[in-house]
Amino acid sequence: MGRFDMGWLGTTLRCGLMAAGLACAVIGVASAQEAYPARPIRLLVGFGPGGATDITFRKLGELASKQLGQPIIIENKPGAGATLAPSTMAKTDSPDGYTIAAATAGLLRYPYMQKVDWNPIRDFTWIAGLGGYTFVLAVNADSPFKTVGDLVAYAKANPGGLTIATAGAGTTMHLLAEALAGMAGVEITHVGYRSSSEAGTAVLGGHAMATVDAVGTILPYTEPGKMRMLLSFDPQPVDWLAGVPTAKSLGYDLVYPAPYGLVGPKNMPPEIVGKLYQAFKAAADSDEYRKLLETLRQTAWTRTPGEYEQWAREFYVSERSLVERAKLLRQP
Structure with missing residues (x-):
């Protein structure tokens, strides 16, 4: 009988310890969740x-x-x-x-x-x-393209001859360039790079004729007079882009925030x-x-x-x- 009682007691103690361990584990998981993030x-x-x-x-x-x-x-x-x-x-x-x-x-x-x-x-x-973002179309400051009309006229006279650089195929910049070309009825050659900085460098170096990118990427080039913005894809003109028309104001139904x-x-x-x-x-x-x-x-x-x-x-x-x-x- 005593042996039975001790066995019962041992089993009870083991169960109690297991329950306590389970409770601690649950608390530990909760603590780990509360501690997020615990690493970089x-x-x-x-x-x-x-x-x-x-x-x-x-x-x-x-x-x-x-x-x-x-x-x-x-x-x-x-x-x-x-x-x-x-x-x-x-x-x-x-x-x-x-x-x-x-x-x-x-x-x-x-x-x-x-x-x-x-x-x-x-x-x-x-x-x-x-x-x-606000996106813009820009060219080298030395470019003969002073307006979007100049750029479109060149593209019509030279199908596929207008090269536009962006930060990569399939990016918003690429889509905007292709959509604008489609609306203008011209063919362009898209040149995709791995980054916006590479696309900008290509335009500055004369390896591409234009680029489409976020205005924040283009401003460091336009402010010192290295690039010129021809249009933006905003809904309406903004004061800080004085003289830069929107695609919509030029007759292209292309607004893209x-x-x-x-x-x-x-x-x-x-x-x-x-x-x-x-x-x-x-x-x-x-x-x-x-x-x-x-x-x-x-x-x-x-x-x-x-x-x-x-x-x-x-x-x-x-x-x-x-x-x-x-x-x-x-x-x-």
Whole structure:
């Protein structure tokens, strides 16, 4: 009987210890979740160093890291219309918040141009909308093209002879160049580079006749008189681009604001998404970042995870029309 009692007691003690261990494990998991982030975070950017997108996300990462208490390490991964970075992340990284990516409009456009093994809505967690670009068409200051009319006239007289450099095939810049050419009824030769800085250098060196890019990338060239802007793709003219017409004002129905933001792999825990959103929102709302927006001539555009995903769903549907106008819609 005594032996039975001791066995029962031993079993009870073991069960109690197991229960306590399980409780500790649960508490440990909860603590680990509360401690996020416990190590550095990788932020993948789909453009090369030196352009407006790279500069923007480096500053956002620097400011958000102060909120999160961990470094945010920028990794440039250009390619596939600026979708290589986020699509690689979606396919290979776990949704633990330690790898995130910059999202630009190309993410919601590239599947219309190329067959891909990822879905721009289902395969991502939409974390935060952070800002928007103004895009412009620019030429070397020594170019004989003083107006868009001059450029179009040359293209009509020399089919395919007009070379336009951008930060890569499939990027917003490429699409805008092709769409503008299509509306003007001319053929161009697109020259894709790995970064905006390379495209700008090509125009300055006479290797390309024009470029389309974010105005923040072009301003460092125009302010010292090395380049000249011929038009913008804004809805209406703005004071700080005095004398630069919009595509719409010249008769081209091409208005293109392009928001950017932050995405992660699908199925990220809501609490991690919330921490990242709050940190990057604080960064985007800071005086330091707003000063950068002013310098780069970008617009503030903050959106919650839910708002950003809803915008992405709607933009994905509407983006097909731009691809069609640029005559780059992939064949089934």
